[in-house]
Every structure is written in structure tokens, then in C-alpha cells.
Amino acid sequence: xxxxxxxxxxxxxxxxxxxxxxLGMMLGFLQREADDGAVARMIEAIPGGADLVARFNGExxxxxxxxxxxxxxxxxxxxxxxxxxxxxxxxLGMSEIGALAKExxxxxxQYAGDEVVDQVVASVPGLSQFI
Numbered sequence: 273x274x275x276x277x278x279x280x281x282x283x284x285x286x287x288x289x290x291x292x293x294x295l296g297m298m299l300g301f302l303q304r305e306a307d308d309g310a311v312a313r314m315i316e317a318i319p320g321g322a323d324l325v326a327r328f329n330g331e332x333x334x335x336x337x338x339x340x341x342x343x344x345x346x347x348x349x350x351x352x353x354x355x356x357x358x359x360x361x362x363x364l365g366m367s368e369i370g371a372l373a374k375e376x377x378x379x380x381x382q383y384a385g386d387e388v389v390d391q392v393v394a395s396v397p398g399l400s401q402f403i
Contacts, residue, residue, distance in 0.1 A: 276319065276379060284371045286364070291372070294359055296328025298376050301355045303329065307395035310388050317384035352398045370402065377403045 274288075281291035299318070302311050303325055315321040359369050381389045393399050 280372065280375045280379065283375050284368055286368055286372075290362060290364070292324065293328050294362060294364060294369075294372055295376060296324035297358060297362075298355065298373065300325045300329030302392060302396065305351070305396045306392040310391040310395065313388050314380050314384040314392050317388070318380060319383070352396065352402060373403050 277292045277295060278288050280295060281288040284291060286294075299315055299321055303315060315325060356366075356369055359372075360366075364372065377389060377393065380392075393403065
């Protein structure tokens with residue numbers, strides 16, 4: 273997984289530790305939001321994918337501190353926009369988040385195949401406009 277994280281970090285222009293955390297948060301988001309069967313196949317196909325979800329999924333599930341809690345209480349902060357807010361709270365800008373999303377999907381297709389990843393993307397409302 274370290275090689276994959278380094279490649280993504282280099283392409284996006286961010287530190288590998290941040291790329292690793294963001295990748296884990298993105299995969300965790302997909303695990304929660306996407307079609308169960310397809311996303312499970314995708315995460316298992318990515319070397320170290322399940323480990324990243326296990327390590328960073330909890331941080332994105334209810335992250336954001338007080339603001340995240342407040343947004344959750346008000347019914348906001350979920351879905352693709354909620355993930356974007358969480359990634360921005362980690363210090364990523366919109367262009368970096370977009371590049372990270374595109375690289376994550378490209379990497380997932382490399383390991384899990386176009387059909388599986390396309391099924392995952394299609395099952396998450398609003399995701400296709402960001403990748």
C-alpha cells in the first residue's frame with residue numbers, strides 16, 4: 273500500500289501521510305455509502321484497502337469535531353459534501369480533493385476493474401460529478 277499511497281501523493285502534490293489518511297477516509301466513505309457487494313469487492317482488490325478503511329474510517333464517520341457534530345445534528349454534513357468538508361478539515365483544498373478523488377478511482381479501477389468501480393460510483397448519489 274505504501275507504494276500506492278506515494279504514487280497518489282506525488283500525483284496530487286500532498287504529503288504521503290495525508291494522502292494515506294485521505295485515501296482511507298474516501299474508501300471508508302464508499303464502504304458506508306456505496307452498493308455493499310461492489311464496494312466490498314473493490315476494497316478487497318486494492319492492496320491494503322481494508323486496512324486503510326479500518327484505520328481511518330472512524331475518523332470520517334463522525335469527524336469534524338464540534339462543527340461535524342453540529343452539522344450531523346442539523347441533518348447536514350453527510351454524503352459527498354460531508355466527505356469534502358472532512359477532507360478540507362484535514363488541510364486539503366478543493367483542487368487537491370478533486371485530484372485525489374480521480375486518482376483514487378483510477379487506482380481502484382486498476383485493481384478491481386472498471387465494471388466494479390463504475391457500479392460503486394453509480395450507487396453513490398452525486399459522486400460521479402466529482403470524478
